[in-house]
Amino acid sequence: MAAPTTKAPAAVPDTAKAKARKEKVRAASLTAASGVLGFAVWVGLSKSGIDGFPGPVPVAERAWELMREGTLFSDLFASLRRVLLGFVLGVALAVPVGFAMGWYPVVRGLFDPWLQFFRMIPPLAIIPLAVVLMGIDETPKVFVIFLASFLSSVVSTYQGVISVDKTLINAARVLGAGDRTLFTDVVVPASTPFILVGMRIGLGASWATVVAAELIAAQGGLGYRMQQAQLYYELPTIFVSLIVIGLVGLAMDRLLLLAERRLTGWQERR
């Protein structure tokens, strides 16, 4: 008796599911095609006779060697350590400063001109100064990354605070919320999406900065390895480093994107 009635409505979600699956297969095959195409371009370039331009095979061989020696991992570890340290410190300072700037007009007035000014200086341009003042060990590199992540996170945090919907603030106030509740229960959650976007930009900036910083002054790390390889004309090593840098950056971005989806799934449009 129940069989015919349950069958009919079940058909609708089935076609919807099939459609979604089809869509997924299409996207996956496009990604695969893009990979094959890129690979073909690489092979083509290596065969075109550009002096020393390595093809995929020597690069893969070099990657295997570097992994066996362990240099790839120690370089990766050195670079990641700098990035994470600088990034965490930068965000940890940016969030309270950003909130203070958004909440207190006086703080905003005092900080904003300097923020705008320093934003115009690429963090890399600070390296020469940082090396002179802080020496050539870890401090100047971490400092430059700290600066890069701080500047991008602080701006988006305070943008988030000042763009909190006025009606939400009023709604909380008429329900009896004082300044403290307003801040913790309305302003903080409402600006979370902005903070996370800032963190994503900050992480990207940090990762780009660390590699460049290592090119200038370091005793290890992916950037340092490339710089050494340049001296000895070892193009496969440069390629391995570049690929690893790209992949790790991509992985970090995806991770933050995932966190963003988790934390801000309540947003109206996605």
Place this chain on the structure above:
Amino acid sequence: MTKISFRDVTHRFEAFTALDHVSLDIADGEFVTVVGPSGCGKSTLLNLAAGLLEPGAGTVEVDGRQVAGPGPERGVIFQQYALFPWMSTRKNVEFGLKIAGVPKRERRAKAEHYLDLVGLADFADALPKTLSGGMKQRCAIARAYAVDPSVLLMDEPFGALDALTRVQLQDGLLDTWTRERRTVMFITHDVDEAVYLAGRVIVMAARPGRVHRVIDVDLPYPRTEEIRLSAEFDELRRQVWRAVYHQPPAPTPEGTPR
């Protein structure tokens, strides 16, 4: 007994006079609607009573005390619902209770009661983004009721809803009002709605914002469909319509607003 009292209130936004020497008394337990063209200062009037604005001149009193900032005894319902989008329906309703320090279990029971009252019991754990406009506004109403305010200030609450949903929510609102008799000040631009809900319709005029006419609605509660379709209702509607749409020009010349 007077519940809300505006005494000679003047309020300006830069060069624009939103309210010009407005005096108005709203009695305890009264249902008053305020209609008028845009720029007549009706929302400003409500925001003054809510304590979200301070009058430029004159006084605004609720319960004989001058209004100083917003407070939970004056519930406000906004046209844009103003639900906290990161909180479930239940958490939204509990928000005011949490601030008032109501213990968790009691909070939950109260939220459940009011969600049930507005017909959202099955959506207690839903996020606002999954609700329709009418459901969002019902949630906002439940949130306002939960802290048990003695005054409800409603700023075009049904303005963004379709006609059918609007009629449903009007009846729901009147239903609760007849039982609990809170003082209601209801802003609208819909003449029908103004007459159907109110015991008294305040018609305002713009440039400068002022009270143009006060029209008593001598129709019995509960208001039914029969009343809505009656000749008396029609006559009142006509009166209010004329008062809103055929207003004399401002007595004093005033620069164009904005």
